[in-house]
Amino acid sequence: MARQLFELAGADPARLFSPYCWRIRMALAHKGLPFESVVWHLTQKDVLRPHRSEKVPVLVDGETSVSDSWAIANYLEDTYSDRPSLFGGAGGRAMARMLNSWSDVMVGQIAPFILADIHAQLAPEDQDYFRYSREKATGTTLEQARTGREERVANLRRWLHPLRMTLRSQPFVGGAAPNYADYIMFGPFQWARVTSPFELLAADDPIHAWRETMLDAFDGMARGTPLAGRS
Amino acid sequence: MARQLFELAGADPARLFSPYCWRIRMALAHKGLPFESVVWHLTQKDVLRPHRSEKVPVLVDGETSVSDSWAIANYLEDTYSDRPSLFGGAGGRAMARMLNSWSDVMVGQIAPFILADIHAQLAPEDQDYFRYSREKATGTTLEQARTGREERVANLRRWLHPLRMTLRSQPFVGGAAPNYADYIMFGPFQWARVTSPFELLAADDPIHAWRETMLDAFDGMARGTPLAGRS
Structure with a gap:
């Protein structure tokens, strides 16, 4: 196929989890553009060199x-x-x-809660690199970073308030129907959902209901991704 | 004139300071719509009753x-x-x-630093009401709320990072030229600037440079407002 999307996966190649790749996966579906998904692992820098990138997503069209x-x-x-x-x-x-x-900052807000869970589901050859690079960036171990997450998640939920207020006023960030604004916001939630059993949102949060709708979009494309730590 | 904007002012009627009124003042200028500014004080609830509101801005068109x-x-x-x-x-x-x-939440992020300064420049008849209502809402005195603001402003600056990232990528939140997205963001900064000598932004912050541009917009409309605590 002439159109390829390089996407980050865990040890299970079907477990696509990059928040940034999910933005584009949803955008391609929104445009109705078929594509071949090319599974990529964090340490496969060589594979992307012909495309002048070190990170995914990379779209070849x-x-x-x-x-x-x-x-x-x-x-x-x-x-x-x-x-x-x-x-x-x-x-x-x-x-x-x-x-x-704002969504890029959200990734950083969520990261401490789930980095250790991400590590556990990575391809073996990615695990050392992931631990080294993330622990260097955050100045703490992956395991320390999630300490007390059951209590600390309240801070994240407060931080998310602008999104909550928006979804109380209109069905989607993009208005009456989802658009790229929604895919931007959905990426980090899908990243966390696919890699970690830790629940970021209260069940009665309007963001939770919106996330359910996004999981159903495009024939349940995002809902179908295998989840880590759950059967 | 057939078009009136009710706007919140301090003891000096020229010191218009509501972040929400500034959004609309800029929006009217953007549309090139002349209007008569009607000065309003916090305790003048009666004045707005014919317009079925308790708060400004109120536009009568x-x-x-x-x-x-x-x-x-x-x-x-x-x-x-x-x-x-x-x-x-x-x-x-x-x-x-x-x-x-997000900007509404920003108002709450800035408030602790400047509430006492706002109080000092209010019309005398508004001061008791303002202190009572704000201290009840925040659970602290206006003076306690600003304690250590020189250090704590670092948290606000971090919180503002999504706006900073945006202004590193494009001249205005609205793109190549300002639009309502910029007036939304400018409101809280003008509120703080008009009521308090406390500087929220570092001089080399891209948000600072953008704020200067917004102050120059519409023939310096926002720059002309008298400032509290400065001559």
Whole structure:
């Protein structure tokens, strides 16, 4: 197939878990563009070298390679402008930039709770690299980082309040129907859901209900991913 | 004049300081719509009763009264759709909802640092009400709330990181030129600037440079407001 998406997976190649890859997986489905998923592991830097990237997602679309989720989303919007819009116009594209930044910070807010669980489900050859790089970046061990997470998750839930307020006012971040703003926000939740049994959200949180809807989108594409630590 | 904006002021009626009123003041300028500013004080609930509101901003546009900054922005966009757009399309309007929620939370993040300074510049008849209601809501005195603000402002600056990342990527939250997304974000900064000498931002912060640009917008409309605690 002429269109390929390089995506991060765990030891189980079906367990796709990168928050950034999930943004693009959903964006491709939104545009109705079929693609071949190419499983990638963290230490396979060589594989991406021809595409001038060290990280996924990388989209190869015919002769074109694009890396970085924000660049890929913009490429898809511009190249397939006759298909359903990801941004809903120029204003949406600009404002999605800030939502994207907020979601990137969200990844850092969630990370301490789940890094040890991510480690446990990685491909064996990725585990040492992951532990070394993450412990160096955070200045703590993966196991220490999650200490007291049952109590500390209250801070995350407070931090998420702007998203909660939005979803009390309208069905999706993108308005009446989901668009890239929703895929931006969904990525970190899917990352956590696929890699860790730890529940980030209270059952009565409007964000929880929205996440359920996102899991059902595109014929349950995200719901079908195998989960770590659960049968 | 047929168009009036009720705006919160301090003891000096020229010192307009509500973050929500500033959103609308900028939105009206963006649309090129002249208006008469009606100075309002916190305890003048009676004045707003004919407009079915207890808070400002309230926009009176001919026969129509609209309260709540989000509702007013949407009213302006729909009613004056032939004028420069506030949202840049349907996607921008939806995503601005979340930026609006984030900015509302920002008001709460900034409040502890400046509430005592706000109190000092209020109209005398507003001071008791302000102190009572804010101390009840926060569970602390206005003076205690600002204790150690020189150190604690580092937390606010970290919290603002999504806005900083955005302004490193593009000139305005709304893209190449300011739109309502920028007025949403500017409101809390102008609120703090007008009421308190305490500086929220480091001089080399991209948010600082953006704020300067916003102060220059519309012939320096926001820069012209008299500042408390400074001559």
